[in-house]
Amino acid sequence: MARVTVSLDADLAIEVMLLAGTKSPQDAVELIVRDYLERGRRTEARTGNTADQDRLADRRSAPEEGR
Template sequence: MAKVAVPLDAELVVEVMVLTGVGNPRDAVELVVRDYIARGHRTEARTAARDEVLRDADGTPRDVQG
């Protein structure tokens, strides 16, 4: 995998290290990025499932009583 160097504010990196409990700045930032991506994938999966249910519900004709 290709590596990218990104300069970050030292206070931001220290905060990430404290929150993740990781002593290596590179590993701490990587954990946060991987978690962010995984969370996005979970959200997409839930949204897709809900959209599918709504799509199925809209496709069925409704009985009109009157």
């Protein structure tokens, strides 16, 4: 996998290290980014994605039965 170098403010790097519980800023940022991506995937799995909007729009526009 390709590597990318990113410059961060020292205070931000320290906060990320404390939040992630690591001693290395590189590891901390990697953990935070991986967690962010996984959280997005979990949210998408629970709520659907933009392709599901067409399917749901048809259901919402149909009149409700039994009223």
